Amino acid sequence: MNKLMAESIFLKKYKIEAVAYKATGLVWNQLEDIYNHYELLKPELEDIAGTMSNRLMKISKVHSVRFRIKDSEHLIEKIIRKRIEKEDRVIGIENYISEITDLVGLRAIHLFKEDWESIHDMISNTWDLKETVKAYLREGDSDAYRKAFEEKGLKVEDHxxxxxxxxxxxxxxxxxxxxxxxxxxxxxxxxxWSEIDHTVRYPYEIDNFLYKEFLMILNRLAGSADEMGTFITLLRTHLEENKTQMLTKQQEIERLQKILDKPNMDEDDKKEIKEGIASVSTLGNLDFLNSSLQTSYPVPNLLHINSILNRTGNNTNSYTHSINRIQNGLSGFTKNINLHGGYSYPDSNKKNQSQIPEEPAIVPDPTKMSTKEPQNNSDKEKKNNSQ
Structure with missing residues (x-):
């Protein structure tokens, strides 16, 4: 079994002032007894740490777990420093196990900031707690972030x-x-960040100005990385939802295309197409869809397709021309959907003037649209021929 070094060597190694140590009234022989008792206890503590580590690893949001048993010399140092800080705090062989609460230390590491809540719930439901849980935050963290901890009953402190x-x-x-x-x-x-900070500064360079300043820069970078991690999770959620919406939209577009392929369309067909367009429009934001249509095809967006159906009269040529435009737009859109959740756009270098629609690119509100359909020169020529 290891033995505790001599008093003078120990004080020098851990930079404890002899005068401050003597003022505590601690007796070195008693500290040696604590040291020897703890050396015998450590194997049992290692078993406890291993069991707790295994339980923590079963929590789904926990990425990894580290544990350690407090070093015997560090235990003695901590007892001395606590007595220096508070003269009436007595820690001896009878009570050091209950007074020093980090003889077993574990760290549960997670990937994203928001993961802490489910981990907190599991820890609280698995073990009894000696005291109120503390959440250490950075000075300047938002009130909303602090409130999330307070609502869970944690005591929030700036570290x-x-x-x-x-x-x-x-x-x-x-x-x-x-x-x-x-x-x-x-x-x-x-x-x-904390491992680097601990390695560089703890315990004897805490007040080193240069270390402090550069480590605070690293601290802010770590905080920014956490924020970016949260953003990426939100982005992933959005893309997954968008992928589902796009698949649903594609299925509806294909159904409408079959109706348009009929040799003759009646009023019920027109009504069904209009209702289909309305249902597609409610599936999500049309920004991606409109951008896709505006890029290469002669129909600005689905709302405009709806307006074409509303304005089509009894004139055969006008009706046929409108249906052809709708078919082109729907066909182009379905070809342009990327089933991985987004859109692929044609190479901008290959675009020519005829691919860019002359009609308004965005129609924000179909109820406020003009009832007169914009015409390009080719439309005018076709109407003149029909007359």
Whole structure:
């Protein structure tokens, strides 16, 4: 079993002032007894840590778990520093297990900022907690972000070194004795930053100005990376929803195309096409769809197709011409849909003037549209011939 080094060597190694240490009234022999007792206890604590780690890894949003058992020398250092900070705090061999609550330390790492809520729920339902959970945030984090933690019953504090992390002190009782363990939950970017910060500054360069300034820049980069991660998840959700909408739209367009392919269309067919167009329009934002139609095909958008049907009269040539335009637009649109959730556009270098519609590109409100159909020269010539 390892033995604790001599008092003077220990104080020098951990940069504890001899005068401050003597003022605590601590006796080195008693600290040696704690050290030796803890050395014998560590294998049991390792079993506890392993069991808790396995439980945490079963939480779906947890990316990875790390754990450690507190180093024996660091335990003695912590006891001394706590006594220096507070003279009446007595920590001895009888109570150090309950007073030092991070003998077992675990970190549950997740990918995205918003994942913390489901992890929090699982931890709270799995272990009893010794105290209120603390959420450490950066100074300047939004009120809405803070409120999300407060609504879950967490105590929110600004961390003086600027990292985001949620800390739990859990109770566990594998046998007759009760132990405490600290679980820290944070994103993978916060973990990377805190590891670098801890390696560079802890515990003896905390106030180094240069380290502090450059590590704060790294801190902000980690925070920005977290925000970008959240944005990417929102983007993925949007694209998945858009993919579903596009598949539904394509099916409806194909159904309308079959109606248009009939040799003769009656009023019921026209009504069905109009209702179909209306249903497609409600499936989602038409911006992508309109952009696709405007790029290469002679029908500006679905709302305009609807307006064509409303304006078509009894004139045979006008009716045929309008139906042809609708068919071209629908056909072009279905060919241009990318089934992976978006649209593929023709090479802009290959576009020519005839592919760009002369009619208004966007019709924001069909109820406010002019009842007179815009005409290009070819339309006028066809109407003159028909007369």
């Amino acid at each position: 003086k070194y600027g990292y985001r992390s949620i800390h739990y002190i859990t109770k566990t009782k594998p046998a007759k004795s009760e132990f405490f363990a600290e679980i820290q939950v944070r994103t993978i970017f916060e973990e990377g």
